[in-house]
Amino acid sequence: MSKSEFDQFLSDSFKEGISFRELRLSEKEVSHLKSHYPSAIIRRTSDVNDAFKKSWYEVHLSPIQRKPESLDSIRQENIRLKRELETLKKLKN
Numbered sequence: 001m002s003k004s005e006f007d008q009f010l011s012d013s014f015k016e017g018i019s020f021r022e023l024r025l026s027e028k029e030v031s032h033l034k035s036h037y038p039s040a041i042i043r044r045t046s047d048v049n050d051a052f053k054k055s056w057y058e059v060h061l062s063p064i065q066r067k068p069e070s071l072d073s074i075r076q077e078n079i080r081l082k083r084e085l086e087t088l089k090k091l092k093n
Contacts, residue, residue, distance in 0.1 A: 006032060016087045019062040019080075024054045037061050 001009065006029055013021050022045065025033065030042060046056040 001029070003032070007036075010036070014061055016091060018084055018087060020058070020060050020084070022056060022058050024056050026052065026054045029054075030057065033059065 010033065013023060033040065033042065041058075041060040043058045044055050045058055048055050
């Protein structure tokens, strides 16, 4: 995948305010993602197991800034998740 194709893939993956996805990426794509979104949290969830040398990753573009210790931060995360669900429902319809 070319750099411009990957940029379009990222744009499509995170449009409509969606900030979390599970994506299958190569090491090069992960590096590119980190350079564009330095505050993103990227966690590998599988080993490399195919001819394209890609693994599954959880990608959070807008990680929570505070630890979810307080009730307020839990409420904020709940609101964010509700918005994301509503966006996904609109896309489905």
